[in-house]
Amino acid sequence: MIDLMAGREHTQMSPRMVRAVASMVALASLGLSACGDSGEPTAEAATTTVPVSASTTTATPTTTSTTTTVAPTTTTATPTTSTSPSTSTSTSTTSTTAVVQKTEPIAPPSDAYAKEPVIEMGSIAIPKLGVDMTLYEGIRLTTLDYGPGHWPGTALPGEVGNVVIAGHRTSKHKVFRNVDQLVPGDEIIFTDDAGVHVYLVNRVEILQPTAIWIVDPTETATATLFACHPPGSTAQRIVVFADLAP
Numbered sequence: 001m002i003d004l005m006a007g008r009e010h011t012q013m014s015p016r017m018v019r020a021v022a023s024m025v026a027l028a029s030l031g032l033s034a035c036g037d038s039g040e041p042t043a044e045a046a047t048t049t050v051p052v053s054a055s056t057t058t059a060t061p062t063t064t065s066t067t068t069t070v071a072p073t074t075t076t077a078t079p080t081t082s083t084s085p086s087t088s089t090s091t092s093t094t095s096t097t098a099v100v101q102k103t104e105p106i107a108p109p110s111d112a113y114a115k116e117p118v119i120e121m122g123s124i125a126i127p128k129l130g131v132d133m134t135l136y137e138g139i140r141l142t143t144l145d146y147g148p149g150h151w152p153g154t155a156l157p158g159e160v161g162n163v164v165i166a167g168h169r170t171s172k173h174k175v176f177r178n179v180d181q182l183v184p185g186d187e188i189i190f191t192d193d194a195g196v197h198v199y200l201v202n203r204v205e206i207l208q209p210t211a212i213w214i215v216d217p218t219e220t221a222t223a224t225l226f227a228c229h230p231p232g233s234t235a236q237r238i239v240v241f242a243d244l245a246p
Contacts, residue, residue, distance in 0.1 A: 101161030101217035105153040108212075112141050121150055122157070122192030124165065129178050135190065139166045148175050148225075151215055157190035158197035158244065162218040169227040169238075176227035179240050180204065188223055188242050199223045199242035207237050214239055 119137040148167035155161025167176040186201040221244035229238035
């Protein structure tokens with residue numbers, strides 16, 4: 001493997017720098033022997049009524065005496081309930097939080113040839129190129145020998161973020177052999193348990209193997225496909241950028 005630190009003074013590096021260097025070295029290693037033989041890089045008053053008193057006196061005349069009978073006084077108070085409406089004012093504040101990719105891509109594997117579990121994620125199809133293959137989880141060459149691989153930690157198809165896929169160009173199934181023929185507007189279709197997700201090619205670029213920014217999270221739903229370039233060589237990478245269709 002190429003020693004990227006050769007000839008340079010070894011100074012103390014921040015974790016971010018260490019990750020970047022490790023990523024560059026590992027990315028390059030994904031393609032050192034990928035094109036030629038065994039594989040490639042690879043959600044809210046009271047009112048009181050005054051009582052009215054009624055007094056009744058009845059006198060009954062007799063020849064001997066006068067009897068006065070006083071009737072009892074009855075007072076009835078009828079309460080009256082008055083309801084005063086109250087006004088309550090509430091204020092609600094709405095805050096907007098940007099939707100971003102939920103996950104971070106893992107660092108490139110230090111051993112591109114190590115065995116890893118074979119996990120099927122669905123499929124990827126590129127109608128223009130006649131491609132329709134099973135999509136796997138992982139980017140080691142041992143996984144890419146089965147078919148195109150999804151970079152762990154990158155977005156899943158249909159989600160906000162960057163779906164990164166690696167594939168062989170000239171060995172095994174050669175799934176990305178003709179990606180250089182893709183032009184803006186061509187479809188890349190992912191199918192998984194969540195449904196069908198169609199992306200449209202934005203552009204195709206030729207980059208150096210050290211361009212690890214291609215796996216960075218994005219604020220919109222995008223997809224990035226990459227393989228070695230030119231065919232049969234690991235000198236560069238051919239990278240296809242696409243956006244989720246509206």
